[in-house]
Amino acid sequence: MSATPDLALVPDVDRPVDRPVGRRDRGPRARRSLRSLRVVLPAAIVLLVVVVAAVPAAFAGWFGHGDPRACDLTNSRGGPTSGHPFGFDLQGCDLYANVIYGTRPSVFIGLAVTAGAVVIAVLLGCSAAYFGGLVDGVISRTMDIFFGFPVLVGQVVILNSIATRNAVVVAGVLILFVWPFTTRLMRSAALSTVEQGYVKAARGVGAGPWRVITRHVLPNSAGPVAAVVGLSVGSMITLESALTFLGVGLRQPTISWGVQLNTAQSAFRSDPHLLLFPSLFLTLTVLAFVVLGDALRDVFDPRLQ
Amino acid sequence: MGLFVLRRVVGMVPLLLGATFVIFAAVYALPGDPIRAIAGPTTEISPATRAALTEEYHLDEPLLVQYWYYVTGVFRGDLGVDLRGRPVFDQVEAAWPVTLQLGITAWALMALVGVGLGTLAAMKRGGTFDWLVLGVTTVVVGVPYFVVAYVLQIVVGVQLGWLPTSGVREGWPEAYLLPAVCLALFGIPELARLTRASIIENLHADYVDTATAKGLRRRVVLVRHILRNSLVPVVSVLGLALGFLMSGAILVEGIFNVPGLGFTLFNGIRQHNGPVVVGISTLMVFIFLALNLLVDIVCGVLDPRISLVRDA
Amino acid sequence: MTALVEVDGLRVEFRTRTGWARAVDDVSFHLEEGRTMAVLGESGSGKSATARAMLGVLPAEQSRITAGRIDVAGEDILQVAESRRRTIRGAEVAMVFQDALSALNPVLPVGFQITEGCQAHQRMGRRRARERAVELLDLVGIPDAGRRARDYPHQFSGGMRQRVMIAMALSADPRVLVADEPTTALDVTIQAQILDLLHRLQDERRMSLLLITHDMGVVAQMADDITVMYAGRVLEQGRADEVFAHPRHPYTRALMQSVPRAEQKGQPLRVIPGSPPDISALPAGCAFRPRCAQAAHDCSSPPPLVELAAGHFSRCHLARRDPSVSAHG
Numbered sequence: 020m021s022a023t024p025d026l027a028l029v030p031d032v033d034r035p036v037d038r039p040v041g042r043r044d045r046g047p048r049a050r051r052s053l054r055s056l057r058v059v060l061p062a063a064i065v066l067l068v069v070v071v072a073a074v075p076a077a078f079a080g081w082f083g084h085g086d087p088r089a090c091d092l093t094n095s096r097g098g099p100t101s102g103h104p105f106g107f108d109l110q111g112c113d114l115y116a117n118v119i120y121g122t123r124p125s126v127f128i129g130l131a132v133t134a135g136a137v138v139i140a141v142l143l144g145c146s147a148a149y150f151g152g153l154v155d156g157v158i159s160r161t162m163d164i165f166f167g168f169p170v171l172v173g174q175v176v177i178l179n180s181i182a183t184r185n186a187v188v189v190a191g192v193l194i195l196f197v198w199p200f201t202t203r204l205m206r207s208a209a210l211s212t213v214e215q216g217y218v219k220a221a222r223g224v225g226a227g228p229w230r231v232i233t234r235h236v237l238p239n240s241a242g243p244v245a246a247v248v249g250l251s252v253g254s255m256i257t258l259e260s261a262l263t264f265l266g267v268g269l270r271q272p273t274i275s276w277g278v279q280l281n282t283a284q285s286a287f288r289s290d291p292h293l294l295l296f297p298s299l300f301l302t303l304t305v306l307a308f309v310v311l312g313d314a315l316r317d318v319f320d321p322r323l324q
Numbered sequence: 325m326g327l328f329v330l331r332r333v334v335g336m337v338p339l340l341l342g343a344t345f346v347i348f349a350a351v352y353a354l355p356g357d358p359i360r361a362i363a364g365p366t367t368e369i370s371p372a373t374r375a376a377l378t379e380e381y382h383l384d385e386p387l388l389v390q391y392w393y394y395v396t397g398v399f400r401g402d403l404g405v406d407l408r409g410r411p412v413f414d415q416v417e418a419a420w421p422v423t424l425q426l427g428i429t430a431w432a433l434m435a436l437v438g439v440g441l442g443t444l445a446a447m448k449r450g451g452t453f454d455w456l457v458l459g460v461t462t463v464v465v466g467v468p469y470f471v472v473a474y475v476l477q478i479v480v481g482v483q484l485g486w487l488p489t490s491g492v493r494e495g496w497p498e499a500y501l502l503p504a505v506c507l508a509l510f511g512i513p514e515l516a517r518l519t520r521a522s523i524i525e526n527l528h529a530d531y532v533d534t535a536t537a538k539g540l541r542r543r544v545v546l547v548r549h550i551l552r553n554s555l556v557p558v559v560s561v562l563g564l565a566l567g568f569l570m571s572g573a574i575l576v577e578g579i580f581n582v583p584g585l586g587f588t589l590f591n592g593i594r595q596h597n598g599p600v601v602v603g604i605s606t607l608m609v610f611i612f613l614a615l616n617l618l619v620d621i622v623c624g625v626l627d628p629r630i631s632l633v634r635d636a
Numbered sequence: 637m638t639a640l641v642e643v644d645g646l647r648v649e650f651r652t653r654t655g656w657a658r659a660v661d662d663v664s665f666h667l668e669e670g671r672t673m674a675v676l677g678e679s680g681s682g683k684s685a686t687a688r689a690m691l692g693v694l695p696a697e698q699s700r701i702t703a704g705r706i707d708v709a710g711e712d713i714l715q716v717a718e719s720r721r722r723t724i725r726g727a728e729v730a731m732v733f734q735d736a737l738s739a740l741n742p743v744l745p746v747g748f749q750i751t752e753g754c755q756a757h758q759r760m761g762r763r764r765a766r767e768r769a770v771e772l773l774d775l776v777g778i779p780d781a782g783r784r785a786r787d788y789p790h791q792f793s794g795g796m797r798q799r800v801m802i803a804m805a806l807s808a809d810p811r812v813l814v815a816d817e818p819t820t821a822l823d824v825t826i827q828a829q830i831l832d833l834l835h836r837l838q839d840e841r842r843m844s845l846l847l848i849t850h851d852m853g854v855v856a857q858m859a860d861d862i863t864v865m866y867a868g869r870v871l872e873q874g875r876a877d878e879v880f881a882h883p884r885h886p887y888t889r890a891l892m893q894s895v896p897r898a899e900q901k902g903q904p905l906r907v908i909p910g911s912p913p914d915i916s917a918l919p920a921g922c923a924f925r926p927r928c929a930q931a932a933h934d935c936s937s938p939p940p941l942v943e944l945a946a947g948h949f950s951r952c953h954l955a956r957r958d959p960s961v962s963a964h965g
Contacts, residue, residue: 172570172571257466261469265575306465309466537725538725538752538753626743627743
């Protein structure tokens with residue numbers, strides 16, 4: 020849970036499963052197609068968000084100014100006017116441009132942390148399952164220590180001690196605490212794969228560990244981890260914003276949604292737009308990733324094939 | 325069963341040591357000036373202060389020795405003294421009952437609403453209520469909690485004036501209700517979906533057919549067989565949730581100005597008050613581990629497959 | 637010999653993607669006291685559905701019984717109130733399921749699951765019920781029954797678990813036992829033990845046994861009477877020794893020929909070509925026609941079930957026209 024619930028733990032009972040003799044559920048086809056609305060809609064939003072994150076300059080200028088740092092204190096807290104659809108923030112900067120530019124660090128962190136956690140999960144999870152014994156013991160004990168941590172507390176403590184906190188550093192610390200969750204998934208999936216006949220056969224024929232892992236273990240146990248990728252990106256974005264909100268994440272002058280929300284705290288009653296617009300974008304982005312992740316998981320579910 | 329518990333308790337010790345060491349190292353051992361780390365990046369430090377702090381925290385000794393002092397101190401109940409001279413233990417003593425009340429209220433809310441919604445959704449599967457529950461839980465996952473908190477504060481606290489929005493002057497339950505709701509929102513979506521999924525899975529399980537074929541009444545089958553099995557994973561998550569609620573408390577107590585452990589930690593961070601941060605974090609880790617242990621025991625009791633090994 | 641259970645014209649439909657399909661179509665048979673009826677068929681033949689219809693454990697939203705009668709001790713259980721049906725389940729007719737591991741509740745001790753059955757139908761104190769549970773476990777051959785009654789299903793091996801299931805089915809002293817593939821999940825040596833157990837229990841209690849199976853060996857060993865099902869329909873029915881000696885349906889014959897025998901060593905296995913049909917898309921006429929080596933032109937009209945010899949029925953145009961053809965052809 021920490022900042023977001025771990026919906027990956029919930030078994031998906033709505034996914035139709037083939038039952039014997041005539042017990043067929045209605046409408047499983049639509050869920051399987053990559054072209055169905057369930058996949059296309061969130062995918063489009065995710066794509067849009069990623070593009071905005073990559074080239075914010077292209078979008079920031081749409082309604083007028085475009086430069087998030089062109090600030091005029093006389094405009095401080097101003098409401099939406101022409102050329103500035105979201106109004107102005109506390110410094111008098113164009114809020115719209117700031118929100119657009121804020122996409123980048125959040126999306127970067129969400130993707131980077133997920134990617135990092137997955138890479139570590141693959142390396143450590145597969146190694147633990149394949150080599151067993153001492154290797155597995157060390158990796159599992161280490162994971163247990165991290166599981167014993169209230170995650171947010173640990174992140175807060177460590178981040179607080181670090182002076183420079185840019186997106187890369189924050190991403191690194193997040194990876195440090197999040198890797199056990201993906202690794203645990205990977206390890207259990209890999210454990211059951213390693214027991215399979217074809218893996219034992221490959222080992223028996225003399226194939227080296229690298230070959231066996233990459234060609235046999237990994238493809239067959241990637242499922243559970245792939246299923247949570249969408250949720251993970253969304254969760255990490257939320258987590259980063261929570262940390263920044265607490266004051267231990269990204270800092271000014273970095274432009275990020277978390278920073279915007281943090282500064283909006285004191286003023287939200289009088290000028291709710293300061294809180295509203297960044298929140299809207301944050302929510303939309305997180306939801307898009309999560310829903311896309313869910314939809315893709317259904318499409319690629321091996322049980323339906 | 326006894327062996328099971330003993331093994332888990334023994335296993336807890338290295339975890340506790342490992343976790344507290346990581347926290348300790350994070351605050352005191354990162355490259356750079358440890359005094360700077362304790363005092364934060366911007367505080368002014370005079371040479372006298374520096375000497376005093378070095379002595380107090382044994383900073384001229386190796387890290388492990390420092391850690392040893394720290395651990396033995398904890399066992400004596402001495403969590404150190406913070407940068408303002410206040411013993412950390414006193415602050416903890418004042419704060420923990422507040423967090424306890426908040427945590428338990430939130431947990432109860434989460435259990436009732438989460439499990440309740442999930443059960444109803446499962447029973448009326450496919451109906452409007454079910455879709456509503458599924459939809460709302462997905463959305464709640466995405467909305468940042470602080471937005472929810474502020475909105476609740478404005479709407480319920482200010483405009484409607486039903487509940488206080490800051491501090492705990494009004495005592496339980498008024499002052500705790502809003503923050504508890506906010507905290508509970510962390511866990512309700514997952515709990516509701518898990519309950520729903522678990523019950524649906526069990527509704528069509530094979531052993532239900534067996535129970536029906538024995539001629540048992542539907543209500544008996546429902547409660548004694550279906551619910552009993554469905555609630556096993558739910559209880560597990562509920563138990564873990566209590567631990568995660570602690571993390572959430574840091575956030576929620578900050579927004580609502582509830583003077584509990586989380587709030588104290590929150591301020592300790594803001595004020596760069598190292599010893600407070602370490603002390604409270606240690607306590608939180610301990611509580612977290614203890615709660616996890618409790619959950620494991622309860623789960624072991626509820627689901628014999630966990631605690632008993634097959635011997636046939 | 638009285639018929640304890642009489643099934644007449646039973647029709648069960650399942651919901652499929654293309655609408656309702658008949659999983660059980662016009663199935664009739666009767667169970668007599670002390671005799672074993674084997675219902676033989678491939679997967680998808682509707683044999684399980686038939687058994688489940690008798691016990692009222694068909695999946696509620698996916699299925700419906702649209703025609704027929706199931707008489708238990710003279711009473712049509714399809715017409716009576718649910719509360720009456722409940723008193724019959726377990727007490728008159730009990731069921732043993734195929735996979736004991738999933739059919740037993742994993743979080744309740746097996747002893748409790750048996751006493752539950754005892755107490756549901758008879759006013760029995762807890763102590764007496766527990767004693768009875770231990771007696772039953774002992775009866776089915778579980779060693780150290782007193783201690784084992786407190787164990788959970790996952791603590792038993794496969795064969796032992798199946799015995800527990802049987803004990804549970806017997807808890808309310810039923811007169812009819814329905815066993816749905818009771819040995820399919822077990823290995824061969826254990827299979828034999830379980831079948832022996834069933835046979836012994838049946839003898840001692842004068843129970844009627846309805847054995848659902850796809851295994852000819854099981855049929856040969858246990859059955860007094862046989863019903864052969866295919867695609868939801870009864871294709872052949874009669875006393876076991878009669879059907880084995882003079883099979884009067886191409887399907888039955890093909891089934892028997894496909895059982896490997898030592899004398900055939902070195903020759904290719906004789907299989908029935910093709911696979912069982914999708915019940916939502918059955919061919920017109922005889923359901924077996926696409927796979928029948930002797931299919932003739934009039935097989936495109938549905939053959940009726942006809943009594944060709946005393947108590948021996950067959951649903952086949954060819955058999956009806958010329959009984960000697962299908963017996964020797």
